[in-house]
Amino acid sequence: MTPDVSRKVLVVVVGGSERQRTEIERALMSFYKVQSFAEAEAAKAMLAKTTPALVLIDEEVPPKGGYKLLINLLLLPSLQGVPFVGLSGRPQSDLLDFIEAKKLGVALAKPFLRSRLLKSISGLINKSVEQGWEKIEPVQRQALTKTVALFNDISDNLESGEPIPFASVRESCKPLAQAIATQSYRDILKGVKGHDNYSYVHSLRVATFLSLFGTTIGMKGDELLLLASGGMLHDIGKMTIPHDVLNKPGKLSSEEFTVMKSHVTNSVALLNSGLEIPKGVIVIAEQHHEKLDGTGYPNGIKGGQLNELARMAAIVDIFGALTDRRVYKDPMPPEKALGIMAEMTDGLDQNFLALFRHVLLDAALEAA
Numbered sequence: 001m002t003p004d005v006s007r008k009v010l011v012v013v014v015g016g017s018e019r020q021r022t023e024i025e026r027a028l029m030s031f032y033k034v035q036s037f038a039e040a041e042a043a044k045a046m047l048a049k050t051t052p053a054l055v056l057i058d059e060e061v062p063p064k065g066g067y068k069l070l071i072n073l074l075l076l077p078s079l080q081g082v083p084f085v086g087l088s089g090r091p092q093s094d095l096l097d098f099i100e101a102k103k104l105g106v107a108l109a110k111p112f113l114r115s116r117l118l119k120s121i122s123g124l125i126n127k128s129v130e131q132g133w134e135k136i137e138p139v140q141r142q143a144l145t146k147t148v149a150l151f152n153d154i155s156d157n158l159e160s161g162e163p164i165p166f167a168s169v170r171e172s173c174k175p176l177a178q179a180i181a182t183q184s185y186r187d188i189l190k191g192v193k194g195h196d197n198y199s200y201v202h203s204l205r206v207a208t209f210l211s212l213f214g215t216t217i218g219m220k221g222d223e224l225l226l227l228a229s230g231g232m233l234h235d236i237g238k239m240t241i242p243h244d245v246l247n248k249p250g251k252l253s254s255e256e257f258t259v260m261k262s263h264v265t266n267s268v269a270l271l272n273s274g275l276e277i278p279k280g281v282i283v284i285a286e287q288h289h290e291k292l293d294g295t296g297y298p299n300g301i302k303g304g305q306l307n308e309l310a311r312m313a314a315i316v317d318i319f320g321a322l323t324d325r326r327v328y329k330d331p332m333p334p335e336k337a338l339g340i341m342a343e344m345t346d347g348l349d350q351n352f353l354a355l356f357r358h359v360l361l362d363a364a365l366e367a368a
Contacts, residue, residue: 008033009053015061059088067094083124142175164274173228180211189367207231209316230284237266288313291347311349334364
């Protein structure tokens with residue numbers, strides 16, 4: 001499937017060598033619409049009329065350099081509030097120092113990892129989405145701000161080798177569970193539209209839908225909180241998967257799919273090494289890709305071996321994946337997604353699917 005550029009936000013790249021600009025374009029083109037310029041004047045003329053999601057400036061920009069260009073761009077009304085990424089290979093860089101001092105974005109010294117560039121751009125673009133959460137009523141706002149902070153903290157934990165503390169997870173998921181218990185969740189699902197961290201968006205939607213399942217069968221309190229926490233952590237191993245594989249548009253190769261499937265065993269390993277992670281949370285992470293007929297992964301368990309939490313999570317995970325919005329696809333209509341799932345008689349628990357069908361449909365339509 002060819003990505004639809006109209007769904008992508010614009011990133012403008014200015015300066016640096018032609019080779020560098022080409023490499024950056026290739027790195028970004030799957031996720032963003034990219035327009036690049038070799039020199040300052042053409043970039044300035046375009047940016048005076050267009051507001052991109054982000055501007056990336058290299059120190060080496062003809063005729064007067066990246067720092068002078070940045071100073072001029074900051075005078076443009078069209079760029080008020082737009083974040084910047086600065087690149088420089090110089091030991092002392094006015095461009096990078098200014099970006100850091102004025103908190104305009106991210107300053108990257110060359111050479112840098114491609115993954116760091118992607119993470120920096122994604123994080124800056126997400127800030128504008130997250131600023132919109134300030135307008136949401138308090139409980140739903142906290143559900144969003146606390147869970148995204150949780151996701152960022154866990155990412156930091158993994159990089160530093162620190163265990164995941166469930167006490168923090170539980171505390172972060174309390175507003176989400178509270179919102180679900182009072183059926184006030186519409187703005188949570190709407191609030192993550194346009195957010196650039198797909199793993200976070202998918203996990204939050206799964207946590208929301210899974211918690212809604214729980215309320216349908218009478219769960220509340222700590223049980224509901226376990227479902228919310230399990231949903232947020234069910235794909236935590238995806239933080240270990242290379243960005244190219246995790247966010248690849250189109251079908252994965254057999255080798256890439258093997259790498260992708262490893263997120264489950266990685267999730268379980270991370271949770272088992274965590275602090276006081278409940279068994280139910282680990283079961284959700286371990287079994288949500290298993291199928292009733294034993295054709296799922298990673299362990300090929302089937303039938304009565306499948307935990308009820310996992311059966312619920314499998315339904316929610318597939319529904320979430322089909323109805324998620326990606327830069328390369330529109331969300332599938334919920335009715336169509338449920339129709340496809342109804343045909344998965346060998347893989348999904350159809351009794352659970354029938355029981356929860358209206359809950360999923362109502363939730364997805366509420367957030368449309």
